[in-house]
Amino acid sequence: MLTEKTHPEKIILISYIIVVGFLILLMRLWQLQILQGEEYRKIAESNRLRIIGVPAPRGIIFDRNGIPLVKNAPYFCASLIPGEFNAASVPSLARVLNMPEEELARKIQKKGLSPFSPVRVKEGLSFKEVSFIEARRSDFPGLIMEIEVSRDYIYGGTGAHVVGYLGKLSPGQSKDPEFRDVPPEAFIGQWGIEKLYDKKLRGIAGQRMIEVDALGRELRLIKENPPVKGEDLSLSIDIALQNEAEKAFDGRTGALVALQPDTGEILGLVSSPSFNPNMFATGISNADWASLSQDKKLPMLNRAVQSQYPPGSTFKIVMAIAALEEGVLNDSTTVDCRGGISYGKWSFGCWRKTGHNTVSLHRALVESCDVYFYEAGKRLGIDRIHDYATRFGLGMETGIQLAAEKKGLIPNSRWKMEAKKSPWYLGETFVNSIGQGYVSTTPLQMAVMMSAVSSGGNIFKPLILKDSKPELIKNAGVKPGTLDIVKDYLRGVVNEPGGTGWIAKSAVTTIGGKTGTAQVVGIRRDSKFLAEQFRDHAWFVAFAPVEKPEIAMAVLVEHGGHGGSAAAPIAKKAIEAYMLSAEKKKELLNVQN
Amino acid sequence: MFRIDRRLIQNFDWITFATIICIALIGIMSIFSATRSPAESVQSPLFMKQVIWLFIGLAGLAVVMSFDYIWLSRISIPLFTMGVILLVIVLFAGKTGMGAQRWLSLGPVVFQPSEFFKLIFIIMVAHYLAYLRGPIDMSMMLRLFFVFVFFPFILLFKQPDLGTAVVIMVIFFSMLLSRGLHRRVIVLLVLLGIVSLPFVGNIMWTGLKDYQKNRLIAFLDPEADPSGIGYHINQSKVAIGSGEFLGKGFLKGTQGPFRFLPERHTEFIFSVFAEEWGFVGSAFLMSLYLLLIMRGLDTARKAKDEFGRMLALGITFMFCVYFFVNVGMTLGIMPVVGIPLPFMSYGGTALLSNFISAGVLINIRTRRFTLFY
Known part of the structure; x- marks a missing residue:
């Protein structure tokens, strides 16, 4: 090696060294392309291809006249692909998204996720926010915009307890096999019809396989699996009736249920106060949820099926039918009302302290004489009262699927023995005969009873979809003649002089009905002088037209005072709205939009 | 001196010439594929620029071919002086790009003096070694x-152009x-290298820019952070x-044009080519x-x-x-030092400088x- 000149041999040695280096490169190339080639090809594909879920449009919910109650609305979300995002730009991205830095950083750092699956960082963006972010998206590789389908509830809180609302899958639901095909970030029905018929409304989400560059920009559509729209639903609800009824409640708490007597279809179902389902549709904020759930008026409670009240004088309809059927009295039997009766050391008053003098069943219903029904109750006995109330569906579930319903209570002597460990007293019969005491019902039950009275005693399961097959649960099994007599007297309640329901008298149709004023506390005093929470509940049950009933309903206004003045006007407005022609209904609703 | 000799054509090194033309064309093709816009039909102008530079490179090669390479030995000292001066100018008046100051503007033309400096440096060393007699001892080597x-090393390091x-x-x-070193010198160099490695390493490390440090870390553990510094590899x-x-297949690669691959048309052009042409194409290249x-x-x-021998060796080593x-580096067995x-x-500049260097090689062989003249 100690040479003066560069020997050719040395150059040959150098070339050997180079050939060895070349072979090392070639082996490495072989290793990457041949031995691990398939693996790398998969990585390259997953780099390039992205599968994006395309939410299916939900089925539209219509009212019984084909008026849409909901619209599908896009719900914009910003997502990040952590593997493509530069963590150093968290502060600037937080500014663009208008959210706290810590929150953004926390969302990105969720463990256990593939670095290439998008993480939601902000949801429910407005159009303005979307365009603001879109303009700056190229500064943030890995930032993508996603769209979900949400709802716009056209009539807001109107019918909210029926229609319901959408929400995110809860942690419990995401484990439920029923929601296996639902993308984790999608909205599903969480209340009302949206929940009950979620599977039908949901549709099938589609997929788009797209080619993207390193910045996540869409380059080309590779494959598309279009979404399948959910099934449309037509509710039995009449939105015009619903709307008029809710307006008539005017913020008072209470409930209304209207049924079609021949089918059991629910024409209207009000629980007041309502809530705005649009709050849920855009992802409800914690503050909104807190104010809803802590509201003393319990807007989330469906009072029509989940609250039970003493039926008050509306119970006299059942009493009258029972008395006539059992023959303990007939339509000419009279009772002398002196403003109350005495039984042992107790006295039971009539609501009119001056008394009704000599009253027949006809006038007893029209004027709602309590003393007459004390007598009827005394002659029937509590067990026969219980029998007839039960025949008309009181004290039991109606079978409505919309929400978990309450059963109410119709007492008898056996129940008293089991529950209170004491025998039944006649005094209790008096109290229960006028719908006070132990007896309690839901507004829905009272509507079912009214419906059965108006349609030959048929008890139908309340249905919420239009044109469903009617489900007859049973027939009350009373003589049609009896029902005709009672219906005629109920017509008198509204249409005859001195009738307690005179406010409901309508020029559009003949309404029959019965008022009820259910005591909240045991003091008989004029409600005007009581604090609101001690005032009586106001009831009105009605049906129309009397000649050939098309609608039967029950209205309850909590602490509303007299049934005749508080509840009857609501029933009248709802019935009149229902009787309008389809065109008129649309006109009425369009004006409000 | 500029007349075309018959023998000049007869002895012309067609193999080297054909090889570099072939590689350059493959390069242009790969640049076209790497920079094509995947979404729009508009094509990036970069490959056309490279085509123009190829012609400039051919012109440069022709100029270098036109005179005997012995002339390079004669002008080596002024050439080297000029090269060092250019490096100094770059350091103070150069343009900055990607964290480094490497470019110099001459009117409309922007070029990288360090690209030419390599060749100048080889000419200078070859010139000196050719006139040395006997094996090189320690003092000579240090001188x-x-x-x-x-x-030059300090100047390049400061740019910084570590590569x-x-x-x-x-x-x-x-x-x-x-050229031949005393065995003692070789042994000493190896020992010195081993002993000073930690110190030099430390000095180098603190002197490195952040992106250079990251590249070294990434080389040692590329999987550590797939979205960070190991991403390139x-x-x-x-x-x-x-x-x-x-x-x-040509234009079917996705890693380059979709920008998953950084520096796709410069440092990682081999990866773009290998993706589209596979093992067969890569082995051929x-x-x-x-x-x-x-x-x-x-x-x-x-x-x-001896000058021609040293010059040819120097240029070949450079390519090597x-x-x-x-x-x-693209195969993941060398650190990312950012050399093309x-x-x-x-x-x-690099293409022109490479064509000129190849021209010198061809000149030596031709x-x-x-007894040429």
């Missing part, structure tokens, strides 16, 4: 090192080794590996480089004088170092017979 290497700085160092020692391996045996290097060594062996470091692949990577 050579301080005169030729030290200042070129290391390359001239490697070329320098390779040339000395080929991983995406390059994905690109190459996904080419498999026959490749995805690498063979072209092997042919170029072997031909260069053969030229050195056949050179008519660039090829191995660049391809090794000769004749392939996008970059006008004029290998002593």
